Amino acid sequence: MSQVYFDHNSTTALKTEVLEAMLPFLANQHGNATSRHSFGRAARAAVEHAREQVASAVGAYATQIVFTASGTEANNFAVHGICSNLDKGQILTSAIEHPCVSRPALALQARGWKAHSIKVDANCNINMAHLEKLLITPTNLVSVMLANNETGVIQDIAKVAELAREHKAYVHTDAVQALGKIPVDFFALNVHAMTISSHKIGGPLGAGALVLDKRIDIQPLLYGGGQEKGLRSGTENVAAIVGFGVACELAVKYLTAFDMHTENLRKHLETGLSKLNAVIFGQNGLRIPNTTFFAFPNMDGETLVTALDKKGFAVASGSACSSDSDKPSHVLLAMGVEEDLARGAVRVSFSASNTIEQVHHFLTAIESELKRLKNLTAVAA
Numbered sequence: 557m558s559q560v561y562f563d564h565n566s567t568t569a570l571k572t573e574v575l576e577a578m579l580p581f582l583a584n585q586h587g588n589a590t591s592r593h594s595f596g597r598a599a600r601a602a603v604e605h606a607r608e609q610v611a612s613a614v615g616a617y618a619t620q621i622v623f624t625a626s627g628t629e630a631n632n633f634a635v636h637g638i639c640s641n642l643d644k645g646q647i648l649t650s651a652i653e654h655p656c657v658s659r660p661a662l663a664l665q666a667r668g669w670k671a672h673s674i675k676v677d678a679n680c681n682i683n684m685a686h687l688e689k690l691l692i693t694p695t696n697l698v699s700v701m702l703a704n705n706e707t708g709v710i711q712d713i714a715k716v717a718e719l720a721r722e723h724k725a726y727v728h729t730d731a732v733q734a735l736g737k738i739p740v741d742f743f744a745l746n747v748h749a750m751t752i753s754s755h756k757i758g759g760p761l762g763a764g765a766l767v768l769d770k771r772i773d774i775q776p777l778l779y780g781g782g783q784e785k786g787l788r789s790g791t792e793n794v795a796a797i798v799g800f801g802v803a804c805e806l807a808v809k810y811l812t813a814f815d816m817h818t819e820n821l822r823k824h825l826e827t828g829l830s831k832l833n834a835v836i837f838g839q840n841g842l843r844i845p846n847t848t849f850f851a852f853p854n855m856d857g858e859t860l861v862t863a864l865d866k867k868g869f870a871v872a873s874g875s876a877c878s879s880d881s882d883k884p885s886h887v888l889l890a891m892g893v894e895e896d897l898a899r900g901a902v903r904v905s906f907s908a909s910n911t912i913e914q915v916h917h918f919l920t921a922i923e924s925e926l927k928r929l930k931n932l933t934a935v936a937a
């Protein structure tokens with residue numbers, strides 16, 4: 557039985573064109589991009605070409621891209637790097653951020669900063685009134701994600717940025733789950749810094765980037781050889797960066813096709829899930845097209861995910877994005893979902909490679925697993 561992969565918000569398969577572009581740099585083109593000889597110059601040229609490709613995918617200039625090893629690193633870099641040049645003050649992160657944004661803020665809190673979380677409503681949208689209230693206290697940094705990894709809900713970042721800038725705060729957005737799924741334009745979002753990651757868009761693991769407003773004063777996380785204009789020391793991972801560049805180009809090229817295809821799959825999925833009485837989270841919010849986050853009352857999410865895996869479907873449970881995997885999703889709790897229902901959460905995230913047939917088979921599998929698991933519970937009771 558071949559496995560069907562419905563977990564593309566976790567990571568994606570490497571695209572063929574990406575692998576082809578990377579292979580020479582994993583084989584005989586092994587130059588260090590800081591070396592002056594021909595091998596080094598070839599590596600440097602490849603990195604700079606990739607920088608152009610990444611910048612162009614997000615409507616930025618190549619000089620604004622700082623390559624990192626992951627989205628996690630870029631988020632940590634944004635929070636620590638921006639704050640370390642400022643006097644201790646307030647940091648605001650939304651209640652639904654990925655831990656690689658909220659935890660750096662908490663780490664700063666332990667060093668005397670004040671970290672507060674911005675509330676969201678039942679649809680997973682930022683509570684702008686709460687943000688405005690929090691901004692009355694002088695604030696250094698506001699960080700709100702563009703698209704949530706669990707619900708897929710998209711935030712009005714330009715509005716967040718407008719409010720933050722009115723209060724002289726810096727603004728960062730984590731766009732890791734938005735790139736390749738919706739148009740992402742750094743200037744339109746009006747932020748000072750934005751995070752993206754390669755392996756979420758058909759690129760390799762080991763590459764990410766922070767897109768920066770050049771006027772921002774930011775401190776590096778890593779010191780050493782002074783790569784990336786001193787902002788991110790460490791020998792460049794040339795193959796991964798090259799792959800990231802190609803993946804960015806492809807993500808933009810196929811954005812409309814991805815959007816139409818995955819939205820159609822999601823429509824079928826959600827129609828089927830609703831017939832089975834699932835609760836679909838964030839359904840009334842504006843969402844990236846490929847993501848459905850749902851639960852069945854009185855059905856444990858981990859149990860359902862394991863049962864579906866045995867039936868050949870790879871999906872995520874609500875707690876899959878966190879190492880605290882016994883806890884219900886902090887995103888759902890922030891939306892006011894009851895803990896019991898939140899424990900049932902399951903996420904499906906599609907890519908262009910998924911098909912309608914897979915969705916129909918999945919719905920059939922869910923229906924039979926629900927019956928089987930409910931019978932088991934009834935027997936055990």
Ligand code: PLP
Pocket residue numbers: 565566626627628629631654656701703704705730732733753754755764877
């Ligand atoms: N931000 C969001 C919204 C994510 O979903 C993830 C990964 O799941 C990350 C950041 C971390 O990115 P990376 O896996 O590249 O470290």
